[in-house]
Each structure stands twice: as structure tokens, then as C-alpha cells.
Amino acid sequence: MKVLISGAGIAGLTTAYWLEKYGFKPTIVERAPTLLTGGYKIDVRGSALGVLRRMGIYDTVVVASTHMKGALLIDRKGKVINEMSGDAFGHRVDDDVEIIRGILCQILMDQIPDVELIFGDSIQEISSSSNGIQVKFQNNQPREFDLVIGADGIHSNVRRIAFGNEKKFLQELGLYLSVFTVPNYLNLDRVEMQYSELGRVAAVWSARGEPNMKACFGFTAPPAEVDLNDQAQQEQLIRKTYEDIGWEVPRLLQMMPNSTDFYFDAATQVHMDHWFSSRIVLVGDAAYCASPMSGQGTSLALIGAYVLAGELAAAKGDYQTAFEKYELELRPFVLINQKLGITAAKIMRSKEKNNFLTLLFQQLMRVAPGCLIKLIIDLSTRRIKKAANSIILKNYKG
Numbered sequence: 001m002k003v004l005i006s007g008a009g010i011a012g013l014t015t016a017y018w019l020e021k022y023g024f025k026p027t028i029v030e031r032a033p034t035l036l037t038g039g040y041k042i043d044v045r046g047s048a049l050g051v052l053r054r055m056g057i058y059d060t061v062v063v064a065s066t067h068m069k070g071a072l073l074i075d076r077k078g079k080v081i082n083e084m085s086g087d088a089f090g091h092r093v094d095d096d097v098e099i100i101r102g103i104l105c106q107i108l109m110d111q112i113p114d115v116e117l118i119f120g121d122s123i124q125e126i127s128s129s130s131n132g133i134q135v136k137f138q139n140n141q142p143r144e145f146d147l148v149i150g151a152d153g154i155h156s157n158v159r160r161i162a163f164g165n166e167k168k169f170l171q172e173l174g175l176y177l178s179v180f181t182v183p184n185y186l187n188l189d190r191v192e193m194q195y196s197e198l199g200r201v202a203a204v205w206s207a208r209g210e211p212n213m214k215a216c217f218g219f220t221a222p223p224a225e226v227d228l229n230d231q232a233q234q235e236q237l238i239r240k241t242y243e244d245i246g247w248e249v250p251r252l253l254q255m256m257p258n259s260t261d262f263y264f265d266a267a268t269q270v271h272m273d274h275w276f277s278s279r280i281v282l283v284g285d286a287a288y289c290a291s292p293m294s295g296q297g298t299s300l301a302l303i304g305a306y307v308l309a310g311e312l313a314a315a316k317g318d319y320q321t322a323f324e325k326y327e328l329e330l331r332p333f334v335l336i337n338q339k340l341g342i343t344a345a346k347i348m349r350s351k352e353k354n355n356f357l358t359l360l361f362q363q364l365m366r367v368a369p370g371c372l373i374k375l376i377i378d379l380s381t382r383r384i385k386k387a388a389n390s391i392i393l394k395n396y397k398g
């Protein structure tokens, strides 16, 4: 069966690997001119490690991982109020691993040398019939496929074409996230520093092998407070939100306009009643994004790809049965992990409520901020561990 996958991210590359292994003929079309390398660091946890192991790349990922040494929790003047190991700070336990997103993509791409990859193009139109699918591309000639898989991220092109306007499926969590690269003037070596309070986090880190460092701002604001297509407005919102924070924040904000990779988005989840329609199916963020707040997006992409390809192999071409089983198998795991994102957002947004717990939290933050933040991180690690292990991988045979 000829399968077109839109998107060469974690979900798309992993789906292609497993489909090829099971005897399908996958082709990937990626909008970017080359594989998107670099980017932020991401975690792979729990059951998703089983996918890496079954692909034989777990050790390679560990060698290429960030090897973060530690984290310093600081107050708004820059005084260190607590220290944690890199793993404890990143909610990683047991064999969990942290790696730069682009490095993981490169490792995944290295596993599929024989898969056709079309860079610099995008699907324009899809027409399904009982015999197959005709796909029109923006640049290349139209082609026939048996199935189309949308693995093209939170603002999925395939989802828009097959299921309609994304507004129906996106659920904003009331938080914004910005990440951009700045020179490593603090000489951080595999260390992160974070200022946290309810509703506002500011952090810097330098991962292994990165000459620069990343600045990251995560904060609550009412949805639609900012135009997601207007960088000047976004920068202004960040400046306004952090104007009273000392530490390195004023300097980072000064550097912000000079950064060449300014990223800004609303923390958003994708909720759909079904992830498939006829011969088209979605996987990864395109289908069920849990938001960066969950810390589980990459693991969900890896496991979703494994299950989708596995069910297609098990159904021996009966794609309707495969898609139904894929959804049945994966949905409980997705829901548990999406809940992580919602819980994390609720904690950040609890500042908006003037209740007893918030007041108590604020009081404790005055007395022992370092211990309190560490406690919150530890509690959250327990929740994430449980969710990350809440699926048992089936053994699929091609």
C-alpha cells in the first residue's frame, strides 16, 4: 500500500519507519526545505522508551541526549533558592531521556534511508474515492496513494483539508509560551536557571553541544490577548508581563528582538471526536496535541506512530478496521496525558482565583519559595510518571 505522510517531525518519521518495516510504501512530504534540526529540548518517557528500544535507537538517543547537569531555582533578584539535578528538575525518572527535538528527528530520519522524502512541498488538495486518494501538491505533480497520514503538527494541513477549520479542534489553555536563542553570556554548561511563581516562569538553559543558550518565558494571559501572527505585539506582551522581574530578565528582553528564532504560541490542545475519515488519518500533535505543558508531546507522537502503523499491519490493509483499533487503543492514553497539560495549566492559572489555597501558596512562597517550588516539581513528576506508563505496547507482526 502506498501511504503519503505529511510532516517529517517525530510522528511522521516514526510512522514511516514502522510502515516500511511492515511492508508498506511510505512517502513523506515536508513543508520545510530540509529536516528541521535544532529547537528546544524534549523528553521521552515511560512506555515511549519501548518504541525507541524496538526501533533499536534507545542507546543512540541516550548518547545524543542533553546530559543536563543541574538546575538552579532563583528568586526575582537572581539569588539561588534551591538546586536540583537536571533529571529531577525535568521530571525524568528511571530511563527517561531528554534530547534536542531536531537531534531526535535526525536519528529517526537516519533509520529510514530508503523512504522517499519530498522536502519543500505541501499537500494542496486531497480527493478520496473507493479505490484510493489523489493528492495535489503545491509544487510537485499530482500523485495517487492508498492512504494519507497527517503528521503535520498542531496546525495540521491535512486536518484542515479533511476535517475543516482548526478552530473547531484547538483548545487554548490560557497560557503563552515563548522560546528564543540568545548568546550564552552566562557561560551556562548544561545547566538551567528558572524563576517561577504562579502565572509566570522565566528560564534560561544551555544544553550539551549548543554554543548559545535558550531563553524561555511561560505565562498566563486571557486567550486572545495577543495576535499570534504579530511578533511585535507578542514581544510587547512579554515585556509588560515581566517588567517587574529583576535577575537576567531585563537583559534577555533586550536581546529578544535580535533573536533569529523567536517562537511564540498559545499553549493549546487538540481535541477531536475521531482521528480518521475515510482513507485519511491523523497522528501526533495533529490529532491529539497535549500541549508543551504536559511534557508528553514527543512520547505521544512516538507511541501514536507505533500503534497506528502496527494496527495497519495487523489489519493487513483493512484501513477502516486499523484506524478504529488505533483510536480505541490510543485514546485512553491520550486522555490521561492531555489531563497532565490541563492540570499544569490550572496550577499556573490558580493565581487568577483569590481563594484560600492561592493565598496560602503566596504566603509559603514568601517564606520558603525554594522548597515549595521543588515540592511542586516533585509532585508533578509523580503525575507524569504514572501517565507516561499508562499504556502497554502491543507486539505487532507485519
Ligand SMILES: Cc1cc2nc3c(=O)[nH]c(=O)nc-3n(C[C@H](O)[C@H](O)[C@H](O)COP(=O)(O)OP(=O)(O)OC[C@H]3O[C@@H](n4cnc5c(N)ncnc54)[C@H](O)[C@@H]3O)c2cc1C
Pocket (backbone or CB within 6 Å): 006, 007, 008, 009, 010, 011, 012, 029, 030, 031, 032, 036, 040, 041, 042, 043, 044, 101, 121, 122, 123, 151, 152, 153, 154, 155, 156, 157, 177, 179, 283, 284, 285, 286, 291, 292, 295, 296, 297, 298, 299, 301
Ligand atoms: C516550546 C516547546 C517545548 C516543548 N517541550 C516538550 C517537552 O519537554 N516534552 C515533550 O514531550 N514535548 C515537548 N514539546 C512538544 C513536542 O515538540 C511535540 O508535541 C512533538 O514534537 C509532536 O511531534 P509531531 O511530529 O506530532 O509534530 P511536530 O514536531 O510539530 O512536526 C510536524 C512536522 O510537520 C511539518 N509540517 C507542518 N505543516 C506542514 C505542511 N503543510 N506540509 C508538510 N509538512 C508540514 C512541520 O514542518 C514539522 O516538521 C514542546 C513543544 C514546544 C513548542
